[in-house]
Amino acid sequence: MARVLVVGAGLTGSLCAALLRRQTTGPLYLAVWDKAEDSGGRMTTASSPHNPQCTADLGAQYITCTPHYAKTHQSFYDELLAHGILRPLTSPIEGMVMKGGDCNFVASQGISSIIKHYLKESGAEVCFRHCVTQINLRNDKWEVSKQTGSPEQFDLIVLTMPVPQILQLQGDITNLISECQRQQLEAVSYSARYALGLFYEAGTKIDVPWAGLYITSNPCVRFISIDNKKRNIESSEIGPSLVIHTTVPFGVTYLEHSIEDVQELIFQQLENILPGLPQPIATKCQKWRHSQVTNAAANCPGQMTLHRKPFLVCGGDGFTQSNFDGCITSALCVLEALKDYV
16 A cells, blocks of 8 residues: 655645545555644634634635636635535625636635645545654655654655745755755745734624725734634624734744734734724734745746655645645646656
């Protein structure tokens, strides 16, 4: 039985796992490892410690589908709409720039429900807190070491974490990346920002006419979402949740500052924008060191194959662009590259 490891439980990794399962006829052991404590990657949904039904999307807020991708990726949209995972965004988002023919979708159960759907479809053994440190060649197999626990062997590896994390891996993989590939990978760049989730008690009123607001005049805050309102979830039993995304310049400036200090700075700016906000009962501040790709790998059609026998391939938005369709494109390219090796 082929043993396949996908590193990264974000959108590209989870979709690669689901597509692998669907397209493989023979027996397959499929593992998905992620260094975080839950799936989602940059499509993560946080829960209030007081009520798990009170949730906030700390990464991607909604999905924009262009007319081009509505055709080429129609089956993916149809599947998620049929399962009730996606539905049209109908709540008012002030300041959103709409292009002709675009459609926006929200995930009713939080954006990470897309990832959870694909992981369930994949039947993979999903392991969290598995931080890969080394990849070595051993007798025509890959030996993968992580921060804790014994190394494990695999026949095929798909790496979908942000490109700088691929370049940090130790072991034989460092010699398998050609000089040309290394230059391509080192040229990949990302923006950085923070997201702050605020969770409120049931019955709390946040009296604004919008569900989301883009802000162009603040040095710190770029976007605010009343997250439950964005998803049309208003309940007397579940408190509202609010998400703040910072600007990229703020994220870059305060990247190495403590989460506590950053959170305090965001709160100060928030008071100027929405004075008199009620006190949240819980907060979650997320640093996105690799938020969105600003420069993707050049001349890489959605993936980069580092080794063929045994097979090792990289995918993710670092090889396309940072949105839902970019990750689908990469997953399809990864599957095309490895189809002869599974």
